Amino acid sequence: MKSVFLLCLVVVLAACQREERDFTKRKESEPPDTVSVSPLHPGNPPITTLEESKYEQSAYDVAEGKRLYQWFNCTGCHFNGGGGIGPALMDDKWIYGSSIENIVKTIKEGRPNGMPSFGGLIPEKETWQLAAYVRALGGFVAKDVAPSRNDDLSASPAENRLPSPKPYNGKAP
Amino acid sequence: MRHKLFWLLVPISALFLFLNSLGAFAQQNASVHGESGEWPMPARDFASTRFSPLNEINSDNVDKLKVAFTFSLGVNRGQESSPIVIEDTLYVVTPYPNILYALDLKKPGAPLKWxxxxxxxxxxxxxxxxxxxxxxxxYGDGRIYYNTLDGHTIAVDAQTGRELWNVRLGDINIGETMTMAPLFVNGRVLVGNSGGEFGVRGWIQALEAGSGKVLWKAWSTGPDKDVLIGPDFHPYYDMDKGKDLGVTSWPPDAWKQGGGNVWGWISYDPELNLIFHGTGNPGPWNADARPGDNKWTAGIFARDANTGEARWFYQWSPHDVYDHDGINEQILLDRDWHGKPRKLLIRPERNGYLYVMDRLTGEVLSATPFAPVNSSTGVDLKTGRLQMNPDKQxxxxxxxRDICPAAPGAKDWNPSAYSPQTGYxxxxxxxxxxxxxxxxxxxxxxxxxxxANVAMKAGPGDGHRGEYSAWDIDSGKATWTINERFPVWSGTVATAGNLVFYGNMEGWFKALDARTGKLLWQFKTGSGVIGQPTTYRGPDGHQYVAILSxxxxxxxxxxxxxxxxxxxxxxxxxxxxxxxxxxxxxTGGMLYVFRLP
Known part of the structure; x- marks a missing residue:
């Protein structure tokens, strides 16, 4: 009986642990110079492996990214992931790379066929939150982190129900 | 026989063109083009009828129609453009990056000229x-004029392909683009901007055809002086009367991002010397952000062709809440209306109504739905006002849910045609x-x-999303309608051969009997058809039909x-x-041209 009580206590207390939210200090560094939009690397230089960003492990940051995605009118071109003026973000095609560093660079720098450069308009932290949300649209983010069905017109699958991208031609997406 | 007629027409055409150049027959410009079998502008004539008097290809022989030549545009994007033909050259412009091609119709296979x-x-x-x-x-005065996506208007020498002038009128950094076909009227090139989904303030400008110099510019929102509203402005209905409505029918400063872009069709009446053009949707789509009638968006202007001064305005959709741009084609017809000869303006409008108007005054004579409409209940002909359905607000x-018609409307930009032979x-x-x-x-x-979050769906019926209707203007109803699986996003042309041509998004290009709607011929092109068919008489004296796929x-x-x-x-x-x-x-990007064997 006592052991059952202890077990329950442990479970209940464990449930109290919540993810950490750092509202003030945390700031991702600039994407490393080695972030590239091409898989070709002449001369075979050493490539730094990219770590998964803290932002895409935090439901709070991804949710903030979703809010900012509306606020900065990303939705006007990419809609709820299906694309329009800009390409779809919920599919498995990534013209300029799917890593969070690549996405951050794309948001900041813009791309020649119409992606505007948001560098200078969107602050650093918010850019990373946005990129984390774009990763969620791509199915890269854990199901318990990605947003679930929202209160708006539900005409697209919720982010946490999108399938994880599968390796393509033996390569990671 | 046909050849003899052709050679007879050559000197007559030449004479007309000569007189035209003297200015004496400037107002008959359109009929001159008609007789020569040319197709000088997307709508063929100033009245925007898209009717060709050619009848070599007709309802008796159209089933024999064959491909005469093809030409790859090298750009696989939506081909909404119209091939135009002047003398022995066919001109065609691509989507971005807006390459202009001239094809030599004198040579077999119509090879590239420049x-x-x-x-x-x-x-x-x-x-x-x-x-x-x-x-x-x-085409006009030996030059080809067109707009580029990045907001330039360009004049090119029709013979050589040399750039004559190139003026930047739009700023892509505020979302301003240009997609419409200009209209050439008496030495002036009329152009307008796009950008209604980017809060771009709409305008129309007249450029001097020889230099590209701006002669006048009329905004679609803002104070009367910006809109070129002066003492000669006499709208028919009270709702369109008042001072500076382009400011006062908006929340403070909202008119500066208010849209009303002139991205559609312009018609011209040489006798009245008036141009008629619509204005696009107000911005943003979410209408809660802009209480008021949002003048002068989603309406139609009649303007003096020389000065741009507004003569009248009518608002199809005051305080539009559905992205119902008012920029569709207007067909100018002189014909009887209820037993009296009237100068009419016919407009199949995005909000679902076919308007018959008096183009002298801007009075609405009738407004009848030509597609399923539940967003409004009708047009009050006393006040001119569209009666909205509060359930769909x-x-x-x-x-x-289930608002009909959807944002692209009962009918979007793709232009209708009118046949004086059938009256449809x-x-x-x-x-x-x-x-x-x-x-x-x-x-x-x-x-x-x-x-706005929008999700569209098929309208009432079996899931078909497109229709092609022959509308009897007198009786105010469709005589026949063809259902298509996808929206009919192509334009159409009517000919004196009792034929109409259009294409569907599956890629079929079709010829129907103009009276009965019977399918007489069809050809499967390489990609969906959303272009504007045109028909012309080639240098060999034979009739051709052209379409982009x-x-x-x-x-x-x-x-x-x-x-x-x-x-x-x-x-x-x-x-x-x-x-x-x-x-x-x-996707595709191919010009197909057909003729009889």
């Missing part, structure tokens, strides 16, 4: 709401409804300013841009109704 590349800014693709389309070039944070207006149109939710819109210059445009965005159909809100909501399009067609 091409002109304007070096259109690639970034312009990022501010074009609905694919990177172009709706056609226009969108709100911020509320999803309103041939209307290519949509059968699409939508769910719409207003969301907060945030204005950031150069980004979309919409504020290449799916795209707003309706075809899913197929041309590779959008993801799981998100029904994609592509401004049109993807919701077009999820099966990529299984029916792929």
């Amino acid at each position: 091409k002109y590349e304007p070096k259109t800014e690639a970034a312009a693709q990022g501010v074009a709401c609905c694919d990177t389309v172009n709706r056609g070039p226009v 969108p709100e911020t944070g509320k999803v309103v 207006l041939y209307i290519p149109h949509n059968n699409v409804c939508m769910d719409l939710e207003g969301v907060e819109a945030n204005y950031i210059a150069g980004t979309p300013f919409v504020g 290449g799916v795209g445009g707003w309706s075809g965005a899913i197929a041309v841009l590779g959008l993801d159909g799981r998100d029904r809100t994609a592509g401004l909501g049109f993807v919701g109704a077009m999820q099966d399009l990529p299984s029916a067609t792929t």
Whole structure:
């Protein structure tokens, strides 16, 4: 009986642990110079492996990214992931790379066929939150982190129900 | 016999052109082109009838129609443009990057004579709401004029392809693009801007055809002096009367991002010396952000062709809440209306009504739905006002379902044709409804300013999303209608051979009997057809029919841009109704020209 009580206590207390939210200090560094939009690397230089960003492990940051995605009118071109003026973000095609560093660079720098450069308009932290949300649209983010069905017109699958991208031609997406 | 007639017509045409150059017959410009079998502008004539008097190809022999030549445009985007023909040359312009080709019709296979590349800014693709389309070039005074996606108007020597002038009128950094076909009137080139989904303030400008110098510019919102409203402005209805309505019918300063873009068709009446043009939707789509009638958006202006001064205005959709741009074609007809000869203006409008108007005064004589409409209940002919249905009124944070017609309207940009032989207006149109939710819109210059989640769907019926109707103007109803699986996004042409031509988004280009609607001939092109068919008499004296094949445009965005159909809100909501399009067609960019063997 006592052991059952202890077990329950442990479970209940464990449930109290919540993810950490750092509202003030945390700031991702600039994407490393080695972030590239091409898989070709002449001369075979050493490539730094990219770590998964803290932002895409935090439901709070991804949710903030979703809010900012509306606020900065990303939705006007990419809609709820299906694309329009800009390409779809919920599919498995990534013209300029799917890593969070690549996405951050794309948001900041813009791309020649119409992606505007948001560098200078969107602050650093918010850019990373946005990129984390774009990763969620791509199915890269854990199901318990990605947003679930929202209160708006539900005409697209919720982010946490999108399938994880599968390796393509033996390569990671 | 036909050849003899042709050789007889040559000196007559030459004489007319000579007199025309003297200015004596300037007003008969359109009829001169008609007799010569040329097709000098997308609508063929100033009245925008798209009717050809040629009848070599007719309802008796059209089943023998064969491909005469093809030409690859080298750009696989939505081909909404119209091939035009002057003397022995065919001109065609591509979507972005807006290459202009001239084909030599004298030689077998119509080889390339020259091409002109304007070096259109690639970034312009990022501010074009609905694919990177172009709706056609226009000929006048030995030059070809057209607009580029990045907001330039260009004049090119029709003989040599040399650039004569190139003026930048739009700024892509505020989301301003140009997609419309200019109109050439008496030494002036009339052009307007696009950008209604980016909060771009609409305008129309007249440029001097020889230099590109701006002669006048009329804005669609703002104070009367900006709109060129002066003492000669006499709208028919009280709702359009008052001082500075382009400011006072908006919340403070909202008119500065108010849209009303002139991205559609302009018609011209040489006798009255008036041009007629529509204005686009107000911005943003979410109407909660802009209480008021939002003048002078979603309406039609009659303007003096020389000065641009407004003569009258009528607002199809005051305080538009559905993205119902008012920019469709207006067909100018002189014919009896209820037993009296009238100067009419016919407009199949995006809000679902076919308007018959008096083009002298702007009075609405009748307004009849030509497609399923539940967003409004009718037009009050006393006040002129569209009567809205409160059940279908969108709100911020509320999803309103099954609004008909949807945002692209009962009919979008793709122009109708009128045949004086049958008295029918041939209307290519949509059968699409939508769910719409207003969301907060945030204005950031150069980004979309919409504020709506939209998901479209097929309208009433068996899932067909397109229709092609022959509309009897006198009786005010469709004589026959053909259902199409996808929206009919192509234009159409009517000929004296008792034929009408149009294409569908599966790629079929069709000829129908103009009286009965019977399918007489069809040809499967390589990609969906959304272009404007034209027909001309070649240097060999024979009649040809030309069409561009290449799916795209707003309706075809899913197929041309590779959008993801799981998100029904994609592509401004049109993807919701077009999820099966990529299984029916792929992108293309090919000119097809047909003739009898």
